[in-house]
Amino acid sequence: MEKSRRKFLNDAVKISAGTSLLTLLPADLLAAKKKISANDKVRIGLIGCKGQGWSNMNAHFKIPEIECVALCDVDKSVLDQRTADAEKIQGKKPKQYDDYRKLLDNKDIDAVIIGTPDHWHALQMIHACEAGKDVFVEKPVANTIEECQLMVAAAKRYKKVVQVGQWQRSGYHFDNAIKYVQSGKLGQIRLVKTWAYQGWMKSVPVVPDSDPPPGVDYNMWLGPAPKRRFNKNRFHFTFRWFWDYAGGLMTDWGVHLIDIALAGMNASVPRSVVALGGKFAYPDDAAETPDTLQAVYEFDKFSMIWEHAVGIDGGNYGRNHGIAFIGNNGTLVVDRGGWEILPEVNNDDRKNIVYKMEKLPFQPQGGGYLDEHAKDFINCIKTRGTPKCSIEIGAHVATVCQMGNIAFKTGRRVFWDYTKNEFVADSKANELMKSNYQNGWKLPKV
Structure with missing residues (x-):
C-alpha cells in the first residue's frame, strides 16, 4: 500500500510543478477548437509566462473555446519562447506585451491569468478587475494582509469572477x-x-x-x-x-x-x-x-x-x-x-x-486537478457563478x-x-x- 501511495503522490506532485514543456493537444481537441465560433471563444491574456503561469495556460489550452490572444512578460527571452509555444499549440500567434497595463487595455481580452511573483498579484488582479477582465490569479493571492482585503473588495465592487490557483480545491x-x-x-x-x-x-x-x-x-x-x-x-x-x-x-x-x-x-x-x-x-x-x-x-x-x-x-x-x-x-x-x-x-x-x-x-x-480547476474557471465566466477557489477563499x-x-x-x-x-x-x-x-x-x- 505504501508503494502505491507514493506512486500516486509522485504523480500528483507533477501536477503542481511549473513546467516549460510544450502542451501537445490531441487531434480531436484541435479539431474541436476550430469549430468554436468567434462569439463562443474565451480570449485569455497571460501575465507572467514562466513556471506556474505557463502551467496554468497549458491547462486552459485544453479547453476547446480557449484562445490565448496575448502574453506579457518582463523577460524578452521568456516572452519569445512562450509566443512560439502558443503558436505551435493553437496555430495562432498571440500579441506580445512588456507592460501588463497595456495588455489590460486590449478590449479583445475576456480574462487574464496572473502568474507573476507574489508581490505583483494584488496590483495586477485589482487593475484587471477595473479593466473589466475576469481573473485566474496564482497563489498566494497577496504578500500582505492589507492586499488580501483590497483584492476581495475589488472583485466584489467590479463583479468579476476570480479563481485562485489553489487547484487542490478542484481535487x-x-x-x-x-x-x-x-x-x-x-x-x-x-x-x-x-x-x-x-x-x-x-x-x-x-x-x-x-x-x-x-x-x-x-x-x-x-x-x-x-x-x-x-x-x-x-x-x-x-x-x-x-x-x-x-x-x-x-x-x-x-x-x-x-x-x-x-x-x-x-x-x-x-x-x-x-x-x-x-x-x-x-x-x-x-x-x-x-x-x-x-x-x-x-x-x-x-x-x-x-x-x-x-x-x-x-x-x-x-x-x-x-x-x-x-x-x-x-x-x-x-x-x-x-x-x-x-x-x-x-x-x-x-x-x-x-x-x-x-x-x-x-x-x-x-489526477488532472489543475485541468479541472481551469475548467471550473471558464464555466464560472460563462455562468457568472462562484469558482471553487474564490478570492474570498484565497x-x-x-x-x-x-x-x-x-x-x-x-x-x-x-x-x-x-x-x-x-x-x-x-x-x-x-x-x-x-x-x-x-x-x-x-x-x-x-
Missing part, C-alpha cells in the same frame, strides 16, 4: 476527505497538523549582484518592491525566499495545505498565533525566509500546527507534506497522493484489536499564513481583533499587515 479526493472530516465520524477533532518538508529544495548559494540578463526589464520586475541591485537569487523561482516578494514556504505551500485544514474545520481566522524557527539548515545561504518553522494557531475549539523544513523529507506520518485531522476516534491524513483513516484502538488486547471507528483503505487521488488562507509569518517576525504570540480586522494592541504586527509600495507605484483604493 475530488480532497473534497471527499473534507466531507469525511465534517461527517463527525472522527469524533471531536482537537488538533489539526499541516506540514511541508521539502527535501528537493536545497540551499541558495550566495552570489554577487550583477547586471540583469539581456532583455529583462528589471525595474518593471521590481515594480512596487524596494529598489535593489539585480541578483539572480531574487529572480524567477527563488524569489520565494525573499521577504520583498514573498513569504517563503509558509505562504508558498502553506496556502495549499492550510486551506484544506480551514475548509475541513469550517474555521475563520485564529484567535492567536505564535511561531518559532529560523535558518537552521542553511544559516549562511542567501535566502531570507526561515528554512525551518513551526507555527501554532489557536482556534475556538481546536489548535492547528504548521511546520515546514527545507532540505529534508521526514514529515509526519511518513509523508513529506500533508494535513492530519486528529479526532477522538481516529485520524484522517490527506496529501496530494490520497487519504486514509488511522483509527484509535478501543481496547488493550493487541491480539483482538477493536477500533473506535472503521479503518478505510488508502483512497487515491484522481484571501482567507493567505491571511492566516501571513499571520504565521508576522508572529515569526515579531517573535511573540499575536492576538487577532475580529471587530477591527487587525492585531490587538500590537503596533509592530499591525505595521507588518500593511503594504509599502515604492518606485512610484500606489496601492489602489477600492
Whole structure:
C-alpha cells in the first residue's frame, strides 16, 4: 500500500510543478477548437509566462473555446519562447506585451491569468478587475494582509469572477476527505497538523549582484518592491525566499495545505498565533525566509500546527507534506497522493484489536486537478457563478499564513481583533499587515 501511495503522490506532485514543456493537444481537441465560433471563444491574456503561469495556460489550452490572444512578460527571452509555444499549440500567434497595463487595455481580452511573483498579484488582479477582465490569479493571492482585503473588495465592487490557483480545491479526493472530516465520524477533532518538508529544495548559494540578463526589464520586475541591485537569487523561482516578494514556504505551500485544514474545520481566522524557527539548515545561504518553522494557531475549539523544513523529507506520518485531522476516534491524513483513516484502538488486547471507528483503505487521488480547476474557471465566466477557489477563499488562507509569518517576525504570540480586522494592541504586527509600495507605484483604493 505504501508503494502505491507514493506512486500516486509522485504523480500528483507533477501536477503542481511549473513546467516549460510544450502542451501537445490531441487531434480531436484541435479539431474541436476550430469549430468554436468567434462569439463562443474565451480570449485569455497571460501575465507572467514562466513556471506556474505557463502551467496554468497549458491547462486552459485544453479547453476547446480557449484562445490565448496575448502574453506579457518582463523577460524578452521568456516572452519569445512562450509566443512560439502558443503558436505551435493553437496555430495562432498571440500579441506580445512588456507592460501588463497595456495588455489590460486590449478590449479583445475576456480574462487574464496572473502568474507573476507574489508581490505583483494584488496590483495586477485589482487593475484587471477595473479593466473589466475576469481573473485566474496564482497563489498566494497577496504578500500582505492589507492586499488580501483590497483584492476581495475589488472583485466584489467590479463583479468579476476570480479563481485562485489553489487547484487542490478542484481535487475530488480532497473534497471527499473534507466531507469525511465534517461527517463527525472522527469524533471531536482537537488538533489539526499541516506540514511541508521539502527535501528537493536545497540551499541558495550566495552570489554577487550583477547586471540583469539581456532583455529583462528589471525595474518593471521590481515594480512596487524596494529598489535593489539585480541578483539572480531574487529572480524567477527563488524569489520565494525573499521577504520583498514573498513569504517563503509558509505562504508558498502553506496556502495549499492550510486551506484544506480551514475548509475541513469550517474555521475563520485564529484567535492567536505564535511561531518559532529560523535558518537552521542553511544559516549562511542567501535566502531570507526561515528554512525551518513551526507555527501554532489557536482556534475556538481546536489548535492547528504548521511546520515546514527545507532540505529534508521526514514529515509526519511518513509523508513529506500533508494535513492530519486528529479526532477522538481516529485520524484522517490527506496529501496530494490520497487519504486514509488511522483509527484509535478501543481496547488493550493487541491480539483482538477493536477500533473506535472503521479503518478505510488508502483512497487515491484522481489526477488532472489543475485541468479541472481551469475548467471550473471558464464555466464560472460563462455562468457568472462562484469558482471553487474564490478570492474570498484565497484571501482567507493567505491571511492566516501571513499571520504565521508576522508572529515569526515579531517573535511573540499575536492576538487577532475580529471587530477591527487587525492585531490587538500590537503596533509592530499591525505595521507588518500593511503594504509599502515604492518606485512610484500606489496601492489602489477600492
